[in-house]
Amino acid sequence: MSFNIALSGIAAAQKDLDTTANNIANVNTTGFKESRAEFADVYATSIFSSGRTKVGDGVATSVIAQQFSQGSLQFTNNSxxxxxxxxxxxxxxxxxxxxxxxxxxxxxxxxxxxxxxxxxxxxxxxxxxxxxxxxxxxxxxxxxxxxxxxPTSAGAPRATSNVFLSMNLDSRAVETGSTTFDPTDRATYNHSTSVTVYDSLGEAHTVTTYFRKLATPTPPAAAEWETKLVWDDNTAHPTIPAPVAPATRNPNSWFSGDNLQFDSNGSFRLPAPPAAAPTIGVPTADLNDPANGYLTNGAQFSAPVVVNFRDASGVKLPTQYASNFDVQNLSQDGTTVGNLTGVDIDAxxxxxxxxxxxxxxxxxxxxxxxxxxxxxxxxxxxxxxxxxxxxxxxxxxxxxxxxxxxxxxxxxxQSNVNLTTELVDLISAQRNFQANSRALEVNSTLQQTVLQIR
Structure with missing residues (x-):
């Protein structure tokens, strides 16, 4: 009986050694969870045997239980x-x-x-x-x-239909002496800003908005500004010829928009409803007419390109303070085909x-x-x-x-294996194996002694 008990102890010690060795081998394995060998004693008796004198029958491996405690984090450069x-x-x-x-x-x-x-x-x-x-x-x-x-691309292009622009116009600006606007003559306007818009094929175009301060504002406004728009200004893109101007438009191919009015506090004066807020735009008839030369790639606009003098939410409006010209918001709702530039994953x-x-x-x-x-x-x-x-x-x-x-x-x-603890467990399992081996050796010696009795 003691022979079998010692054998079960050796088997259990070997299982403990195997478990510890596996933990140590995976100390650098990402996401690894350590295991723990759990044992139970073996005890068997019959209804006619005395429980007071019964010795256990050894040990058995109950389960190799994984421990799912949190491992430490290792930070990397891969999102x-x-x-x-x-x-x-x-x-x-x-x-x-x-x-x-x-x-x-x-x-x-x-x-x-x-x-x-x-x-x-x-x-x-x-x-x-x-x-x-x-x-x-x-x-x-x-x-x-x-x-x-x-996806590595952002999908089909989307033609621009709205540009949102809010800015501060410098109240200290002096009215231009010229009564004729010319986008190539800096003396005929006070301020300008440009934005890139996209046609239905995703090709980029430059829309430039110009502002001219008027000498005599319309009452009750304290100040008033004219707005002009130029599509693909050849001063911004020298390689693009100036579009052909229809007879109904200025020979310099610009579009007039609504005037911007401000009160004495520099606040934007919105017109009373039902009048629409000031805008400036390019009608689809002008954009899509091949004679105008605005689109040379076969693209078509299904809606006018409109510059709205506000942000997309309607909260930020133009101002006129004694401060330098400053664009506070400039965005548009069109896109071209885009390539993937980054991937972020949140908590x-x-x-x-x-x-x-x-x-x-x-x-x-x-x-x-x-x-x-x-x-x-x-x-x-x-x-x-x-x-x-x-x-x-x-x-x-x-x-x-x-x-x-x-x-x-x-x-x-990282692996949740504690290497120091595993090394201690390794020594303990080794001692356990040696002790059970010694018990097996003593049992063998006793059997030899019995066999040698004469």
Missing amino acids: LDLAVTGEGFFALTPDRQSQDLTYTRSGAFKLNKDNFIVDNNGNFLQGFAVDPVTGENQSVSLSTTQPISI FGRVLASYSNGDSAYLAQVTLVRFANVQGLKQVGNTSWKQSITSGEPIGGQANTGTFGAVNASSLE
Whole structure:
């Protein structure tokens, strides 16, 4: 009996050594979770045996329990490196159409040749669909997850229809002596500013807005400014010939807009409703007429290009203070085709792509999954797990809520192995093995002594 007990002790000590050695071997494995060998004594008796004199039958390995404590973060320069500070796991699938989910804490992700986010083994990182503008997720059901893709371009161009401009016009400016506006003569206007707009094919055009201070404002305004607009001014683009001017327009090919009026405090005077706020624009008939030469690439505008003297929200309006000319807001709603310039992932796991044309869009929200019993997960290698009967069903959710934890971009979760503790455990397991080996040796000596009795 003592022979079998000693053998069970050696087997248990070997299992302890194996577990410790595996922990030490993975001390630098990203997302690795250390294991702990847990043992139980073996005791068997019958209804007719005395429990008072019964000796145990040795030891057995009860379970190799993984310890899912948080590992420390290692910061990197790769925005696709992700780490979770919490209980959540990343969800992966082996291919784009599969629903066979595996779960990992190793967030060393990268783009594959098709611009999908994958791990080192080519498994696809799963995400929830989101609103591209607000980033609000549409579902947290694991059945709706999709592989996260990062498009390298911003999609089809969008023609400009509105320019938003607010500025301060210098009240100290002197009225121009000339009564005729000429964009090539600096003496015929006070201020100017330009913005790039885009046609339906994404080609860039320059729209320049000019301001001329009037000597006699219209009552009750204290000051008044004329506005002019020039499309693809040949002074800004010497290689572009000046457009042909229709008979209804000034020979210098400029457009007149509404006058801007200010009160004695320098505040913008909006017209009383139902009159529209001041604007200046280029009608579609002029833009799309080939005779004008504004569009030479076959593009067409479906709406006029209008300069609105306010910001997009209508909060910032022009002012006229005794201060230098200053553009406070200048934007437009058109885009050309843009190339990917950056990817950012916030604590909620929302993936935001930025493009060279100024566009940005939320692409997805990284899926996080938690379990009722993480120690019940089944290891499948490559620092990954699958659900089991004892782990419970996977519960999907968004990062930074509940116990899922936050997503940390440009970070990796290091192994939670404490090397000092493992080395101490290694010595302890070695001593345990030696002691059981000694017990086995003593048992063998006793058996030899019995056999030699005559």
